[in-house]
Amino acid sequence: MRSLRLAAALLAASAFLGLPQAAGAQTAGAPQSVPQSTPLAGKTIGKPQQPQLVPSMIVLTARGAKLAGQTLTLEGISPSAIVFADRPIRSAGHALTKHLLEEWSSSAPDSFAKDPPNATVSVLNKGKGEVVDAVMVLKSPKLEGDKLVFNVEVIEGNLAGGDGAVSVFLDIINLPLARRTSHRSAWYAGAQ
Secondary structure, eight states: OHHHHHHHHHHHHHHHHHHHHHHTTSSSSSSOOOOOTSOOOOOOSSOOOOOOOOOOOEEEEEEEEEEEEEEEEEEEEEEEEEEETTTTTTOOEEEEHHHHGGSSSSSTTTTTTOOOOEEEEEETTTTTTTEEEEEEEEEEEEEEETEEEEEEEEEEETTOOOOSSSEEEHHHHHOSOOOOOTTTHHHHHOOH
């Protein structure tokens, strides 16, 4: 459990430090005072740009996982997922897990309901200090408290012996458009 907390803290810190706007919003040196007669509204620094929506990878984390036939149960699912883009964007952020599950609704033309994502599910074997993993297609998620249940199609591998922390890496790289949830602006807040 301690290693899971450490890993989560490191991932959160690296995601935070990887946001280009957050790092570029401040300048080095002593703060300068602004005369009270100087209006601050309307002042533009740099070139404002509209954020771009970019295809990204999604990582879910949980305390444990069970694979029984065509059902994957993630126990102790994190309330938020890590979302990150590949080069050249180098942007990262978080999305609430419950918002991420909206991607499986059938309303969008490119929804996960119509084209379910592949995922690698990696589970720690605490006794051996090794990781077991399986590649599968994730379908029809159901969030039940802190349990997230998927119908799955296992492509290869299994989770036998996995009794520790879980990371689920969802592949959406090959989709032509960025995902379309009502919460997408938070996902890609650092996109350039």
